[in-house]
Amino acid sequence: MTPDTEARARRLDADDPGHRDLFHVPPASGGGYPDVAYLAGNSLGLQPRATRPELMEELDAWAQLGVEGHLEAARPWLPYHQLLTEPTARLVGALPAETVVMNSLTVNLHLLMVSFYRPSGRRNRIVIEDTAFPSDSYAVRSQAAFHGLDPDTTVVRLSPRPGEDTLRTEDVLSYLDADGDTVALVLLGGVNYLTGELMDIPAITAAGRAAGATVGWDLAHAAGNVPLALHEWDVDFAAWCSYKYLNSGPGALAGVFIHERHLGEPLPRFEGWWSTDPAIRFQMAPVARPLPAADAWQISNPPIFSMAPVRTSLEIFDKVGMAALRARSLRLTGYLEELLDEVTPARPLAVVTPRDPARRGCQLSLRIGRGSAVELASRLRHEHGVIVDAREPDIVRLASVPLYSTYHDCWRAAVALAELVRP
Numbered sequence: 001m002t003p004d005t006e007a008r009a010r011r012l013d014a015d016d017p018g019h020r021d022l023f024h025v026p027p028a029s030g031g032g033y034p035d036v037a038y039l040a041g042n043s044l045g046l047q048p049r050a051t052r053p054e055l056m057e058e059l060d061a062w063a064q065l066g067v068e069g070h071l072e073a074a075r076p077w078l079p080y081h082q083l084l085t086e087p088t089a090r091l092v093g094a095l096p097a098e099t100v101v102m103n104s105l106t107v108n109l110h111l112l113m114v115s116f117y118r119p120s121g122r123r124n125r126i127v128i129e130d131t132a133f134p135s136d137s138y139a140v141r142s143q144a145a146f147h148g149l150d151p152d153t154t155v156v157r158l159s160p161r162p163g164e165d166t167l168r169t170e171d172v173l174s175y176l177d178a179d180g181d182t183v184a185l186v187l188l189g190g191v192n193y194l195t196g197e198l199m200d201i202p203a204i205t206a207a208g209r210a211a212g213a214t215v216g217w218d219l220a221h222a223a224g225n226v227p228l229a230l231h232e233w234d235v236d237f238a239a240w241c242s243y244k245y246l247n248s249g250p251g252a253l254a255g256v257f258i259h260e261r262h263l264g265e266p267l268p269r270f271e272g273w274w275s276t277d278p279a280i281r282f283q284m285a286p287v288a289r290p291l292p293a294a295d296a297w298q299i300s301n302p303p304i305f306s307m308a309p310v311r312t313s314l315e316i317f318d319k320v321g322m323a324a325l326r327a328r329s330l331r332l333t334g335y336l337e338e339l340l341d342e343v344t345p346a347r348p349l350a351v352v353t354p355r356d357p358a359r360r361g362c363q364l365s366l367r368i369g370r371g372s373a374v375e376l377a378s379r380l381r382h383e384h385g386v387i388v389d390a391r392e393p394d395i396v397r398l399a400s401v402p403l404y405s406t407y408h409d410c411w412r413a414a415v416a417l418a419e420l421v422r423p
């Protein structure tokens, strides 16, 4: 890594600047640059500059209006969640009626499984990936147990082939082909949290549905990272969080997609006063009358101070557009990959993310063959001002987020890795 390549990174940034100016980039506590090279947006996205003023507007409305803010705030709180519906639908390729923002991700997965995991006789299995995020694994196991089933036999964990790091689509398809009649629900991560692999969502959805199963997706690492067309792909349901690529803050509210064909169905569902038709909500009737919309899965009145950051963030996605973001993402991650290919061959480091850009988003995961991933991430931060994240025992994840990451961030990460991990 010569100074020449730093100059190249700077040139690439000048030619392909992204939207870093819209975000607060944390100051560095180590290394030779004032700001961190932030490559952890797959874990927690950076704060948009617009978030604080918008949140302050809502706090001011509360101070000035009290309860009247429900109707009189500049963005009235009563119908506030509807402000998020259309931008969310645009983000994931859905009809507005198919999306709602509410709760957190695992809670939403549970609420969706109340409706969409309906084991019956031999068709009772839930298929996940062996490297599913632990919360999903715990959620599906507890759902199986809730139905009186044995989680160890009900939950099927699909693994990569021996010696491989990522799951092959054809292996998922052949499982569904052979055993699909025992599967009630397929619930996979759209982009795997550990390896960064982008699954073939349309192909797996089609195969699962053809086998008679319901197909849901955890899109925590896909929403805002890769273009999605959930309606067109015929996905049954999906859920995602907003604190990663959607930059809406720690523990931010999550999104839900339910395909139009299910909206009017008499499905089992947990309901509350926010499930009912808003036109009759204050008639205080004892029986809910939900509209045929994902809104019917809402239960409680929404937390406005948590919704405001989601609204601000979605405005950025609307302004920039997923197509432009994906185009920059391909360039930026391609550049990071190129630098890592200079660094890794001589060192105990290997990229485990698929090499085909069509099979990944902006995250590249590295397996380290020596030492601790957590310790490496800590040294990257304290000695070089490079923030990545580590997953025990041996994975370091680097996400070059197209909204705010720079080519120079990628260069800094590669130089730091070259220095800290000796050949």
Ligand SMILES: Cc1ncc(COP(=O)(O)O)c(C=O)c1O
Pocket (backbone or CB within 6 Å): 104, 105, 106, 107, 133, 135, 136, 189, 193, 218, 220, 221, 241
């Ligand atoms: C893929 C995936 N699923 C589920 C979760 C859990 O999310 P939450 O704590 O919002 O329920 C995460 C959190 O990082 C995740 O990455």
